[in-house]
Amino acid sequence: MIRLPGRSRTAFKNYIFLGALVIALGSFFYTQSLVRRLEDASKTITKMFAEFYAKMSLPATATSSVETGIFFEQIVMKITFPVIFTDERGVPTAWRNIGISPDVISRxxxxxxxxENPPRVLERVFxxxxxxxxEHEPIPMNFGRRVVGYVHYGESRAVRELRWAPVIQLVVIALFVIVGFLGxxxxxxxEENFIWAGMAKETAHQLGTPISSLLGWLEVLKDSGKRKTKEEIISEMGRDLARLESVTSRFNRIGSPPRFERKDLTGMLSETADYFRLRLPKHGKRIEIVEHHEPIPEVDVDEELFCWAIENLVRNSLDAIRGGSGKIEISAGCLSSEPAVEIRVRDNGRGMSRDEKRRAFMPGYTTKKFGWGLGLPLAKRIIENYHGGRLLIESSQPGKGTCFLIRMRTQGNIR
Structure with missing residues (x-):
């Protein structure tokens, strides 16, 4: 998990807030501009209706009632915004979209x-x-210099909805930000709870091997047969105690800058293999660990972290071998196409399906009954984030085993 410094996290939150504010303001001003354009269009159309209605309303120009009827049916009835036509006295002569039927009163x-004393049926119209x-100043209907009436108009439903659109958008954005923040x-x-629990589990897992080994050496000391000399037992117990100290040091090193030194990788691989060979009997399996190393150049590594990554891969292979016996191969060699070394950890265990391969390095994913899914993600983080290398599953087939590949440059491999 990538953790930003406190100042960077604050800046990131500020950028998100400012971005949402800019989007909201931009949407608000655009909507208001659109509303103004629609209002201008409504006003222009209303003026045209006013001029046309003025001509149609006068006896001198209204040649027939048929033409007047066509005006109301084809033009007035298709207006989409509230409009009321009145004569010069202010008495309504026609209206549309005001929630009152024009048929409530005859012409x-x-x-x-x-x-001054309108009938009750027209009170709502007035x-x-x-x-x-x-809302808007009425538009006079002029015929020459004479005012023959007025057009009273309001906002269309679309304009009213557009006026509310920015408010709705702001509410939606605010809810989105709040839900996102809470989420x-x-x-x-x-994640923090999972990490704490996972680290506790991983700590117990790391401590389990040397502690079990120490208990085993204690039983050997008690055994009168003494198949091993006291010096050998003390030496192995010393290695286990050193491993316990190494485990505590590793967890202290998480999040700290790595300490790189030029090292021979084959020596570290052999040391890790030897450590597991001596402790394989406790697994109750007949597992063979073999090595095939070519001469390779030294590489800049943090020895403690690198060995931790290799141990996690070997331990994963041990867990994958579920039968009575199995084989783990550890090999190292040079890459001919570029200045890099390749390390492979291969087993003949259960293998992985395509979905398992895709999710193998995801924190928390595990196929083990008591696993926490931190070993492989931790190994990948050590190899790629700390050492600038690559860790991937080169091949894996269900029932045939898995091969992990580590590729590290011999020059400029540190990011």
Whole structure:
């Protein structure tokens, strides 16, 4: 897991907040610009209706009632925004999209309406006129120099919805940010809990081998047969105690800068193989560990961390061999195409399916009953993040085994 410094995390959060703010403001101003353009278009259309209606309303120009009817059916009835046409006295003569049917009163009754004392059926229409005039100034209908009426209009439904769009967008963005923040916080807490539990499990796993070995040597000391000399037993117990010290040091080193030295990798590989060979009987399996090393140049490595990665690969191979016997091969050689060395850890264990290969290096993924899925991800992090190399599964087939490949440059391999 990549951890950013506190200042970088704060800056990252600020960038996210500013980005969301810029998007929200941009959306708001664009929507307002669109609303203004729609209002201008509505005003222009209303003026055209006003001029046309003024001509159609006068007896001198309204050649027939048929033409007037066509005007109302084909033009007025297709208006999409609230509009009320009134005569010069302010009496409504036609309306559309105000929630009141035009059929509530006949044209003859409209012509006889007193604007000072309108009938009850038109009270809502007059109230709507007042409301529309508060939104937009009425447009006069002129015929020459004479005002023959007014057009009172309001905002269309689309404009009203667009006005609310920025508010809705801001609410959605705010909810998204809040949910995202809570989600990231929950994920971070879960990851931290998993890491703590996983590190505790891995610590117990790392300590298990040398402790079990020490208990075994204790039994050997108690055995009167004494198949090994006291000096040999003390030497091996010393190695196990050194391994215990190494385990504690490794966990202390997590997150600290690596300490690189020019080292012979084959020596470290052989030492790791020897350590496991002496302790294989405790697994209850007949497992053979063989080595095939070509002469390779020295490489800049952090010995303690590199050995930890190799041990995790070997331990993974041991766990993969589920039968009564098996074989693990550790080999090292040079790459002819570039200045690099290759290390392979091969076993004839259970192998992996395609899905298992894809998820093998994911933290937390494991096929073991009591595993925590940290060994392979930790090895990959050590090889790639610390040493600038590559760790991958070169081949694996169910029932035939797995081969892990480590590739490290002999020059410029440290990132």
């Amino acid at each position: 003859e009754e409209l012509a006889a309406v007193d604007p 109230n709507t006129i007042t409301k529309l005039d508060s 990231f916080k929950a994920i971070r807490v879960a």
